[in-house]
Amino acid sequence: MKDKRPESLLLSIADGALPGDIPAGPGVYIFHSQEKRPLYVGKSKKLRQRLLSYFRQPAALPAKTRIMVQKASYLEVVLTRTEKEALILEAEFIARYKPRYNIRLRDDKAYPFIRLGLKSRFPRLSIVRKRKRDGALYFGPYTSSHALRQALRIIFNVFRLRSCSDAAMKKRSRPCLKYQIERCSAPCTGEISCQEYMEEVSRARAFLEGRAGFVVSQLEQEMKTAAGRLEFEKAALYRDQLQALKRVLEAQAVVLDSYSNLDVVHIELDGENAHAAVLKIREGTLGTKHSMGLHVSLEKDIEGVYADFLKIYYSSSMVPPEIVIPVKLAENPGVQALLEHFRNGRVRIKHAVRGKRKNLLDMARINALQGLRESRQREAGWRELSSLLKKRLGLRNRPNTTEGIDISNISGSLPVGSLVSFDRGEPNKSGYRHYFLKSPGPDDYAMIREVVERRIQRGLRDKDLPDLLLIDGGPGQLGVAQKVLEEYGIVDQVDLVSIAKERQEKGERIFIPGLSKALTLDPGDRVLLFCQRVRDEAHRFGVKTHRARRSRKMFESQLLAIPGIGPSRQLLLLKHFGSIDKIACAQVEELEKVPGLPSRVCTEIVNYFREQEKIGKD
Ligand code: SF4
Known part of the structure; x- marks a missing residue:
């Protein structure tokens, strides 16, 4: 993805009229809010004509589109040389800005990719969350941790x-232990x-590209050749590789001919909600199934939903040579050109299919229907629960976003503040944050104050405040958080509660600002269960980071066990090498480059880590 933004023109449309200087050729347009947040990204080969359709007769626009245009204060246009360029740029902008009125994947997590860096003499394999244009190969994204672990x-x-x-x-x-x-x-x-x-x-x-069958036949060939040359050790290695691969392949269901590589996509639409199911067939076997909720904000026909989904989904997923969908795309040449650009090869989008492909489409439809049914149930459950939260906790509104805050530390050392975010009752991991606290410990109130203050500052800056803030603690912690909300003048924008265990673990109490008496709910009460879930998640998230920080510190303090190393030399070494791992791998000559470190101490360091490695192996 390009990091540099192409030249663009930002025009004010505060008076609801289209500025006169919009060029006629192809390009991309972005409607921005008053705060310059992208609301909608679109493209057209006739930019001026397309944009006029938004402004000429606003009353004739579909209702949601009209609302979007009314909310927009700025219009940004980016000219492109061709329609294809506009398509690519549109997909990039949608992926980058995730505008509220474009089709959005509800589950917008950053799924991991396997990266194979090809520039090195011995390419290295790593797991990353973002694809870059760096000449490396990326496989995925892996939506199931089981599939990633297996690969x-x-x-x-x-x-x-x-x-x-x-x-x-x-x-x-x-070599290391591996x-x-x-x-x-x-x-x-x-x-x-x-x-x-x-x-x-x-x-x-080849294996990661789904050509495991090809790898098997190649390994069989290599094994025979090695055995023919009496290279039995090599032949045994190939045999072991073959056995491991075959075990994986046997577990996969064969659904098509062995040369078929395709994705089968079905989307079920229900008003603003939709659910997409993608079945991935590789070498004729059914590999992963990807199922995801979509948010469709503007009025779209089903062909438009498919076109937008394919653009968004494949901007971060591997594009197969064939994609089967149940409808004919009006925009097919444009979408196809974009997918071919992503794939760097030919892509066929098929809709009229029969036989086995039709059966697979039916299977995808069943998966999408099931996903939609589950998301409807979740939505109904959340509506009920959010009403209960409002009523029992005396909130101003039903909360859509709830955030939980907890502090993890041991007697004030290495304190970590954790913040977890729940969107309509479900964890939203992109909203999770850690805060390495500067407040002097052990002062729980000061630490809570610091986390709430930092969160509120970010929320005010990004216009992104939660509806409900839940603090792990009693009236003291709640009072501190309430004071911060008062200081920032947002008491009427963010609801606040805290939750604390009763003494001797008898139960839980919920504290609400302005109420002197705590709320005690039955152990199975849904409101209490939700508050506990948010608090426990904040606790789990905080403890995990706190432990990692502590063990890193302990690992770093190993240096102090080496003769000749005190706190200042430890600091010097960490500054020079950046991490304890690098110090552990360093040779004497490299250590000698650290200013003021005697050769004797350098040798001690190397010997120490060699000794540790030996102990580890034993
Ligand atoms: S250091 Fe370990 S992981 Fe790296 S190449 Fe050597 S043996 Fe492999």
């Missing part, structure tokens, strides 16, 4: 690619030649 297990067990960073690999004088447990072929110390390693890379690549 990684195969890559490391069968193909034995390295996972360490380039810097760590360069510094190795001996070589001993046969999860890496140890290119770091030349245990495998570059050519052999690259053969494994190309097999891993």
